[in-house]
Amino acid sequence: MTYNFKEIEAKWQNYWAQNKTFKAETNTNKPKYYVLDMFPYPSGAGLHVGHPLGYIASDIYARYKRHKGFNVLHPQGYDSFGLPAEQYAIQTGQHPAVTTEKNINTYRRQLDQIGFSFDWSREVRTSSPDYYKWTQWIFIQLFNSWYDKTDDKAKPITELIAHFSSKGSQHISAACDENTAIFSAEEWNAFSAQQQQQHLLQYRLTYLAEAEVNWCPELGTVLANDEIVNGVSERGGYPVVRKKMTQWSMRISAYADRLLTGLEKIDWTDALKESQRNWIGKSVGASVRFNVVGFDTKIEVFTTRPDTIFGVSFMTLAPEHELVKSITTETQKEAVEQYILATSKRSERERMADVKSISGVFTGAYAEHPFTKESIPIWIGDYVLAGYGTGAVMAVPCGDQRDYDFAKHFNISIPNIFDGVDISEEAFTDKSKTKIGNSQFLDGLDFKSATKRVIEALEDISQGERKINYRLRDAVFSRQRYWGEPFPVYYEDGLPQMIDQSHLPITLPEVEKYLPTKEGEPPLGRAEVWAWDTQKNTVVSNTTIDHKTIFPLELNTMPGWAGSSWYFNRYMDAHNSDEFASKEALDYWQEVDLYIGGSEHATGHLLYARFWQKFLFDLGYLPVDEFAKKLINQGMILGTSAFVARVNGSNTFMSYDKITNENVQYIHADVSFVNASNELDIEAFKLWRKEFSTSEFHLSDDGSFKVRREVEKMSKSKYNVVNPDEICETYGADALRLYEMFLGPLEQYKPWNTAGITGVSTFLKKLWKLYVNDSGIKATDESPSKDALKTLHKTIKKVTEDIEQFSFNTSVSNFMIAVNELTAQGCSSRSVLEPLLILISPYAPHIAEELWAKLGHQDSISSAKFPVFEPSYLVESSKNYPISFNGKMRFTLELSMDLSNDEIEQTVLAHEKTIAQLQGRVPKKVIVVPGKIVNIVG
Numbered sequence: 001m002t003y004n005f006k007e008i009e010a011k012w013q014n015y016w017a018q019n020k021t022f023k024a025e026t027n028t029n030k031p032k033y034y035v036l037d038m039f040p041y042p043s044g045a046g047l048h049v050g051h052p053l054g055y056i057a058s059d060i061y062a063r064y065k066r067h068k069g070f071n072v073l074h075p076q077g078y079d080s081f082g083l084p085a086e087q088y089a090i091q092t093g094q095h096p097a098v099t100t101e102k103n104i105n106t107y108r109r110q111l112d113q114i115g116f117s118f119d120w121s122r123e124v125r126t127s128s129p130d131y132y133k134w135t136q137w138i139f140i141q142l143f144n145s146w147y148d149k150t151d152d153k154a155k156p157i158t159e160l161i162a163h164f165s166s167k168g169s170q171h172i173s174a175a176c177d178e179n180t181a182i183f184s185a186e187e188w189n190a191f192s193a194q195q196q197q198q199h200l201l202q203y204r205l206t207y208l209a210e211a212e213v214n215w216c217p218e219l220g221t222v223l224a225n226d227e228i229v230n231g232v233s234e235r236g237g238y239p240v241v242r243k244k245m246t247q248w249s250m251r252i253s254a255y256a257d258r259l260l261t262g263l264e265k266i267d268w269t270d271a272l273k274e275s276q277r278n279w280i281g282k283s284v285g286a287s288v289r290f291n292v293v294g295f296d297t298k299i300e301v302f303t304t305r306p307d308t309i310f311g312v313s314f315m316t317l318a319p320e321h322e323l324v325k326s327i328t329t330e331t332q333k334e335a336v337e338q339y340i341l342a343t344s345k346r347s348e349r350e351r352m353a354d355v356k357s358i359s360g361v362f363t364g365a366y367a368e369h370p371f372t373k374e375s376i377p378i379w380i381g382d383y384v385l386a387g388y389g390t391g392a393v394m395a396v397p398c399g400d401q402r403d404y405d406f407a408k409h410f411n412i413s414i415p416n417i418f419d420g421v422d423i424s425e426e427a428f429t430d431k432s433k434t435k436i437g438n439s440q441f442l443d444g445l446d447f448k449s450a451t452k453r454v455i456e457a458l459e460d461i462s463q464g465e466r467k468i469n470y471r472l473r474d475a476v477f478s479r480q481r482y483w484g485e486p487f488p489v490y491y492e493d494g495l496p497q498m499i500d501q502s503h504l505p506i507t508l509p510e511v512e513k514y515l516p517t518k519e520g521e522p523p524l525g526r527a528e529v530w531a532w533d534t535q536k537n538t539v540v541s542n543t544t545i546d547h548k549t550i551f552p553l554e555l556n557t558m559p560g561w562a563g564s565s566w567y568f569n570r571y572m573d574a575h576n577s578d579e580f581a582s583k584e585a586l587d588y589w590q591e592v593d594l595y596i597g598g599s600e601h602a603t604g605h606l607l608y609a610r611f612w613q614k615f616l617f618d619l620g621y622l623p624v625d626e627f628a629k630k631l632i633n634q635g636m637i638l639g640t641s642a643f644v645a646r647v648n649g650s651n652t653f654m655s656y657d658k659i660t661n662e663n664v665q666y667i668h669a670d671v672s673f674v675n676a677s678n679e680l681d682i683e684a685f686k687l688w689r690k691e692f693s694t695s696e697f698h699l700s701d702d703g704s705f706k707v708r709r710e711v712e713k714m715s716k717s718k719y720n721v722v723n724p725d726e727i728c729e730t731y732g733a734d735a736l737r738l739y740e741m742f743l744g745p746l747e748q749y750k751p752w753n754t755a756g757i758t759g760v761s762t763f764l765k766k767l768w769k770l771y772v773n774d775s776g777i778k779a780t781d782e783s784p785s786k787d788a789l790k791t792l793h794k795t796i797k798k799v800t801e802d803i804e805q806f807s808f809n810t811s812v813s814n815f816m817i818a819v820n821e822l823t824a825q826g827c828s829s830r831s832v833l834e835p836l837l838i839l840i841s842p843y844a845p846h847i848a849e850e851l852w853a854k855l856g857h858q859d860s861i862s863s864a865k866f867p868v869f870e871p872s873y874l875v876e877s878s879k880n881y882p883i884s885f886n887g888k889m890r891f892t893l894e895l896s897m898d899l900s901n902d903e904i905e906q907t908v909l910a911h912e913k914t915i916a917q918l919q920g921r922v923p924k925k926v927i928v929v930p931g932k933i934v935n936i937v938g
Contacts, residue, residue, distance in 0.1 A: 001776060003768035005732030009846040013112055021860050022074065022117040026573075026588050030071035034589050035062040036571070036628075038597025038605070039079035039126075039564050042103035044088065047110045048721040049740070049752055050637035050714045054596045056737050057634060057746050057808060059116045061594060063842035064803050066117075067866035073589060074117055075571040077124035078104050081132075082560050083219070083227075083235050086483040089514045096483040096514070100127060110724060115733045115845050117862065122574040126563030127483070131570065133505035134580040135562050136488040138612065140498045141619060142206040147175035147254035154254075154618035160203060161196075164188040175254035177202040177209070197495050205251045205615065208496060211476055212320050212386050214347055215243035220516040220523075221480040222247065224559065224604070231350045242320065242344045247478040248487070248556065252611045256280050256470040258625075259610055267630040269747075275602040281471025286455050288394060288464040290315065290367040292327055293375055299323065299367055302389040302469045306458070307442065307450035311396040313413050314377045315367050316360065316406065319343040320386035327378065329364030336361050336380065343382045351382050358383075358409040370463045381406060387473045475608065477559060482514045482523035484557030490532035492551050503537045506553070524555040564605055565612040568592050568627055580621075587623055595628040598636075606631075632806060635748040636713065637740070639720030642674040643667065643708040644685070652696045656706040669707060670719040676755045679704040711751040722752055734844035735761045738815075741808040741843065763816050764847060767840070770823055771833060777854045784829035786877070791821045792832045793873040799839050800869060808843070815840055830855065835867035876931075883908055884935040885917050893934075901928045908934050 016022065035058050040051070062074040078100075085096040085103075092099075104125070111118070124131050145154045150173045163172055168184040180202045188196065201207045214223040218238035222245065227234050252259075260280050263273045285304035292299060299315060317324055319340045328336045339361040343351075360381035367376045383402055384393055397407035397414040407414050442450045458464030486506045488499040499506060509527040517525040524530060533540045533550045544550050566580070573585035609627055617625040643666040645654045654664060656678075670688060673681045682705055686693050700706050714720055727736045739757045744750040771778055784792075795818040802811040818836060827833070834855060841848030841861045852861040878896050881904075882889045891913050895904055905926045908914055918938065927935040 001772050001774065003765050003772075003847070005734065005764070005846070008850045009113070009115065009728075009733050012846045012849045013115060015849070015860075016117070017112075017120075019860070020121065021862060022072075022119050023121050024071060024073040024075075024119045026585050027071045028588060030069065032073065032589055033062075033065040033070040033594075034073045034592050035065070035594045036074075036568055036592045036596070037076065038595070038601060039077065039567055040107065041079045041082055041084070042100065042107045043084060044099065044103050045716055045721075046103075046106045047724055048714055049724050049727060049736070050639075052111075052114055052724060052736070053637055053740050053746075054598075054634035055111070055116055056114070056740050057632075057806065058594065058596045059737075060741070060808060060842040061803065061806070063117055063845065063862060064866065066862055067838060067842070067864060069865070073122075073571065074119055075122040075124075075574070076111065076116070076118040076120065077122075077567065077571070078107070078126070079560065079564050079567075080104065080125045080127040081484045081563060083221070083481065083483075086481055086514055087219070087235060089483070093513075097127065113728050113733055114724065114736060117845070122571050124567055124570050124574055126485070126567070129505040129507045130575075130577070132485040132563060134570065135485050135558065135566070136504050136506060137501055137580065138566060138616070139206060139558070139562075140488055140501065141621075142250065142615065143204050143496075143498055145205045145615070145619065146203040147205060147251065149173035149175060149254075152258065154205060154615050156619075157200060157204065160200070164196075164199075174203055175205075175251055177207075194493055194495060201495075205254065206477060207249055207251065208246060209249055210244050211247045211249060211474075212242055213245050213247060213476055214240050215245070216240045222476060222478060224476070224561075225348060228347045231345075231347050239345065240347050242346070242348070244320070245478075247476050250475040250477050250608075250611070252475050252608070253470060253472055255611050255614055256282070256472045257468075258614055259472070259607065262610065262614070262626055266626050266628065268628075269599075269631065269633055272599060272602045272606070272631065272633060275599075276607060279472060279603040279607065283469045283471075285467060285469065286451075286458065286464050287390075287467040288370065288458060290370065290376070290394070290463075292323070292378070293366040293368055295327055295365075297323060297327075298463075299378070299392050300390045301392045301394045302467060303394060305396070305399070305451075306454040306464070307447065308396045308399050309369075309371065309394065309454055310442075311398050311415060312369060312376060312394045313397055313407065313415055314379055314395045316379050316381045316384050316393050316395050316403075317363070318384040318386040318391040319380045319382060321380070321384075321391045324363065324380055327363055327365040332362060332364035336363060339380065346382060348385055348387070351385065354383075358405055360406060360410065362410075370458060370461060377412065379406075379410070379412075388471060389469060477562070478556040479559045480516060480522035481557050482508070482511060484559065485562055486524070486557055487554035489554040490534075490551040491554070492547070496554070497551070499532065500537070506539065509539070522555045522557070524553075524557070530555075561605055561608045565609045566616070568595075568609075569613075569616075569622065586621075591624045591626065592628040593630060595631045596634055597631075599633040632746065634746050635744075635750065637743065638711045638749055638751045639714035639718060639722065640671065640751055640753060641710050641712050641718050641720040642669045642671050642678075642680070643710060644669045644680060644705075645708065646695075651691070651694065652698065653705070654698045655700040655704070656708045657700050658698055658706075666708060668719045671722070674707055674709075677704070678707050678709055680707050714752065722754060727754070727757065731757050731761045732764070732846070734764055734846050737845075738763070738812050738843055742812040744809055746806050746808060760812070763819065764844065766819050766823065767815075767844075767847065768851070770819055770827075771837075771851045772854065778828045779830040779833050779855055780828050782829055784827065784832045785825060786873075787825050788822060788827040788829060788832045789873045791818055791825070791827075792836060792867075793870055795836065795839060796867045796869040797874075800866075803842070811843065815843070837861065838864050838867055879931050881908075882933050883911075883914065884933060886938055887935060890917055897931065901930065904928050904930075904934060908936070 037055050037058050062072050065072045080100050085100050088099050089096045144157045146157055146160045148155050165188060166185055168188055169182050214228055216223050216233045216238050219233055223233055223240060228240050232238055233240055260282055263276060283304050285302060286306035287300060287302055289298040289300050360379045363378045363380060365378045367378055369376055395403040397404040455466050486508055488504060488506050489496045509530050511523055511526040513526060514523050516522055529539060529541050530553050531540050531542050531545045531550050532553050535549050540550060545552055569581050572589040573581035576582055613627040614625045616622045645656055645659055645664040646667055647654060648663050648665055669685060673684045682697055697705055712718060724736060735757055739760045742760060795814055798814045799811045837848050837851055848861050876897055878894050880892050880894045883891050883893050905928055921938055923936045923938055925937050
């Protein structure tokens with residue numbers, strides 16, 4: 001009986017699907033364990049061998065936990081809204097739903113053939129109306145909530161309205177817009193309904209506001225910072241500009257401190273936690289207000305070093321700062337406008353990263369120093385960001401390198417107010433360095449005392465106070481796209497109104513094109529049936545809009561991260577049509593126990609998901625305020641790219657071993673044209689692209705054409721993608737799973753080399769032969785040998801430790817060692833072979849299921865109990881002693897470990913080989929080192 005992996009894998013994949021082997025029930029009789037992979041986006045390219053890495057790791061752990069008696073939830077679904085499908089629709093005219101469905105089918109086929117133990121009965125898709133109905137519902141909850149800073153939690157907006165009605169906006173600490181008006185209860189009650197709604201928008205956790213956004217004209221949409229690379233859109237490489245637009249925003253900043261402190265109670269990697277801490281960016285300092293000379297206005301700045309205020313020699317505003325246009329003098333107007341236009345073409349990330357170039361323009365206006373009353377010039381510079389802090393900085397060139405460089409570049413005065421230019425906190429511990437110019441009230445104070453005194457002085461003159469600031473900004477939540485969740489919002493008298501939950505979902509309308517309108521409206525502006533009838537509670541034709549009972553609907557859609565910010569909760573009760581998940585399901589599953597995904601989501605998805613989790617927890621919808629107890633970032637499988645060398649300025653290619661100078665250009669070649677010896681299939685290469693069809697090739701001496709190989713990211717653009725379909729076809733899914741784990745530690749980057757999989761394939765054949773011969777199954781009921789039990793239990797011990805520590809690569813090595821040892825021992829004992837098979841089954845489930853069935857079992861091996869390590873089998877009962885004569889080893893003798901030194905000596909001296917060596921001589925002494933050696937001195 002030969003090992004036919006194709007038949008075996010197809011058989012068991014079909015068995016699992018038909019028997020719903022991995023379907024999880026909300027079962028309180030078993031301890032639960034929830035294993036989850038980060039939501040995949042189903043791209044048209046399908047999977048390459050790098051994608052399954054994390055899925056294989058999570059699947060091993062999920063299978064292991066089932067063996068350990070846990071009720072395991074291991075679901076899968078698709079983050080199926082997004083820009084790629086929309087761009088393809090724009091290019092081809094095909095509806096995004098059609099291409100998305102096609103892509104999902106490809107993904108599902110590929111995932112199934114790798115043998116994952118997903119509970120497909122709980123599949124969710126963000127683009128399904130049954131799913132995004134609840135995303136819309138969450139949006140409504142956010143709109144109808146505010147954040148109480150005193151109780152540090154979100155509350156229903158009705159409580160805030162009640163407070164305003166009885167007490168006004170005084171004596172309430174709420175997360176709200178800057179410069180929110182203070183009003184009495186009498187004033188509130190006198191406001192019109194429209195005025196009240198406008199005030200409430202300043203408190204709601206999702207709100208409409210004018211915001212600086214990354215606008216991509218070519219894509220016709222706003223982009224998040226993580227959708228921009230080197231100043232251009234990640235999708236398409238199009239220019240991105242900064243632009244002010246009225247957008248929906250999420251008040252994530254209200255949760256900044258809780259997002260920070262919450263990191264202490266979850267088991268996430270230190271690197272990931274640090275990324276979130278830096279993104280949240282908590283700073284303790286002071287808010288300082290500078291009067292603008294000649295204007296009835298102030299510039300507010302936040303500084304962590306208020307004690308340096310006497311070193312301020314100029315101010316810098318972000319080019320987008322709201323005061324720039326109003327304070328700029330006529331003579332500086334043209335220069336300022338040109339600078340603002342130029343800056344709008346640079347992304348925030350680009351501006352933050354560019355620490356070398358210096359640019360700016362003087363506004364012509366001046367601010368007044370709070371203490372000295374001196375006039376301070378006001379500049380604008382793109383190193384200041386409108387969205388960070390207040391969008392303004394008090395520049396202290398003697399203490400900040402960027403301020404210093406700016407001042408030197410524009411010849412602005414740099415007061416030498418310290419003994420040297422070191423104003424670090426350490427410097428202020430040296431009282432000799434704290435004398436500041438002609439300001440005597442800080443003379444001799446240390447850092448903390450100086451800071452405290454400055455803040456107190458600012459408070460005395462009402463021009464500042466102590467403040468905690470966060471880098472984290474409210475998240476723009478609008479996208480000018482078609483393929484996304486529609487907002488459940490219509491507009492009455494220009495103000496947003498929520499559609500009642502009972503009428504959800506509001507589904508996407510049909511549109512002729514997926515492009516913005518000529519007037520610049522989002523694609524939904526093209527919809528002909530996109531108005532809300534408040535009497536019939538349904539979507540109706542735009543022609544019926546009367547602004548009395550029928551109103552226009554929101555034209556923007558939600559961003560991609562909307563659906564992925566709560567999907568882990570939907571899996572707990574995936575088909576509930578009455579609520580996003582039942583209390584019973586949520587109380588049972590609680591949170592994700594193990595979450596595996598890429599580190600690139602550290603400050604996007606993971607931050608937003610934690611925010612929504614905490615919000616829903618505040619309102620009592622969720623039992624816990626962190627959604628993932630443990631998170632592991634898998635590394636990346638890298639591709640081994642192939643490069644052909646083309647002589648510069650020609651259509652001639654040279655074999656890599658024939659290159660004698662660097663007068664060549666290296667071009668990516670598809671790795672499918674290159675064999676294991678790095679030799680190019682020239683004919684395939686020539687057929688690949690028209691421009692290569694007439695190329696000349698200078699060959700190697702052996703008649704081949706060599707390419708250069710280089711390890712880099714696996715990507716379609718680098719033509720180094722390896723399709724898992726090909727691997728499964730040639731070697732099998734079990735070989736793919738084992739090889740991906742064998743490549744190296746889960747968290748590390750490692751290069752793919754298809755040639756290396758042959759070793760794993762050979763191992764699987766050896767495993768098969770351990771159990772099966774030409775006559776059938778070899779297992780017997782005979783008692784196992786001591787060696788076989790030792791091999792088994794050292795493997796149980798190591799594999800258990802490896803799985804618990806996610807060291808899957810070393811488990812594969814141990815399987816190979818165990819199979820080799822048991823084969824050499826001639827082991828056929830069922831009591832050894834069965835537990836070994838259970839150990840291997842999480843890694844190579846198909847072959848394990850087949851052999852388990854051949855051993856006579858009716859149930860799936862996935863329900864078998866995981867073997868328990870027995871230390872007694874690793875305790876040595878005897879020792880193979882080297883027997884030496886005058887320090888030279890002559891033979892070995894196996895002796896019981898229970899023998900005393902005297903008994904060992906007597907046994908050795910009585911042995912026939914000892915008698916032959918001594919030839920009648922009486923040894924002078926016998927040295928016994930217990931457990932190590934016996935040396936007879938003659």
